[in-house]
Amino acid sequence: MASEGLTMERLVQAGAELADEVGFEQVTVSELARRLDVKVASLYSRLKTSQDLKTKIALLALEELADRVAAALAGRAGKDALAAFANVYRDYAREHPGRYAAAQLRLDPKTAAASAGVRHAQMTRAILRGYELTEPDQTHAVRLLGSVFHGYVSLELGGGFSHSAPDTEQTWSRILDALDALLRHWPAP
Amino acid sequence: MASEGLTMERLVQAGAELADEVGFEQVTVSELARRLDVKVASLYSRLKTSQDLKTKIALLALEELADRVAAALAGRAGKDALAAFANVYRDYAREHPGRYAAAQLRLDPKTAAASAGVRHAQMTRAILRGYELTEPDQTHAVRLLGSVFHGYVSLELGGGFSHSAPDTEQTWSRILDALDALLRHWPAP
DNA sequence: TAATTTGCCTAATCTTCCTAGGCAAATTAA
C-alpha cells in the first residue's frame, strides 16, 4: 500500500533517514523498500540505479547543509562568522552522520556543478570578507578552512579523538581561536 | 595453480594493489580471487570475512605510512619535520589512493590499539617538540594537524580542489607555512 | 467509454558473501 504517493521526495527523505540510522555505506535499495513497505522493483521505477539513490541523498545533504550555513552566516562577520560556519558543519555531522557522509560522496563534475556544493564554496569565501586577505591567499585560506572543518569533523565522527583528554569541545574551540588568529595574521610566503 | 603459496601476505598485498586500482570500496573477495586465479572459497580458508580482508589492508596501509613517516622524520625538527610529515601523508595518498582510503577505516578499539595508528599519534606529537607548546595545547595542536592533513588530502584526492587556480601545490605549501607560523605563535585562550 | 498512463507487482537473472564438506598432495608419525 505504502499509503499513496511514493514520490522521489519521500524516497530520498527516507533514504536520508536510513543513512543516519545505519550509515551511508549501508544504504540499500532493498532495505529502503522494506521500510517503505513496497517491493524493490517499485523503487526502480523512480531510481535509475542504487548509486542514483546515494547521489540524491548526497544532494539533499548538501542542500540542507548549505541552507543551515546560509542561515547561520546571516548578519555575522569575522570570527563570529567563522565559528558559526564551523559549528553548523560539526553539528550537522553529529546530528546526521549518514547525511554528512553522503555529502562527501564524489559527484561527477556535471552533478557537482549543479549541486549546492557551489553555494558552500561561495559561503566559505564569504567568511573571509571579515579578514584582510587578497587573492591568491584567499583561495589558500578557503582550502585550509575546508580541510580543517572536514578533517576535524570526520576524525571526530570516526572516533579518532575519543577516549583521550582534553575533551573535543575544548579542542574545537581552541582550533577556532587558532584559525581566527591565523587569518588575521596570514603569513607572507 | 596460483603459483604456490597463497599466504596471507600475498593476499593482503594483492588486496592493497586491487584497492589502489579500483578503489577501496570496490575491493571484493571475489575480484581478489579472480586476480589470484583461485576460487573464492580458497580465500575464505585464510579470511574470516570480507571485512577481515579490508581490515588487513587497512593495517598494512597504516604500517607502510608509519614507516614512511618515521623515515622522513628522522633527523628533522621544526618546520622541516612538519613539512616532511605532511608530504609523506600527501604523497602516500596520491601514490596509493586505495590504501590511503583503507587507512581511514574505522577499526574496532582492540585492533586500533594494536595497529600502527599508535605510532602515528606518537610521531605527530613528536613534530611538536620543535615548538613550544605544553599540554593541553599540544593535544589541541596534534588534533589540528591531523585534521588539516587528513582533510586536505581527502579533499584533494576527491577532486575537491580541482580545476581552480591557483594550483594545489601552491596552496599546500602556503598551508604548511601557515601551520608553522601558527604553531610558533599559538594563541592563548 | 476507449485509450493511455501511472503505480506497483511477480518473476527471473546476476553477482557477491559465506559455509559445508571433499579430495589429493605433502608432511609427520610409527
Place this chain on the structure above:
DNA sequence: TTAATTTGCCTAGGAAGATTAGGCAAATTA
C-alpha cells in the same frame, strides 16, 4: 616405509542485493 594427519584448494549451494522484463489494475485523458 606405510599409515595417519595436515594443508591447500576445490565443488556445491544457499542467502541477499542489484537490476531488468513484463504484467495488471486503478486513475487519467481523449
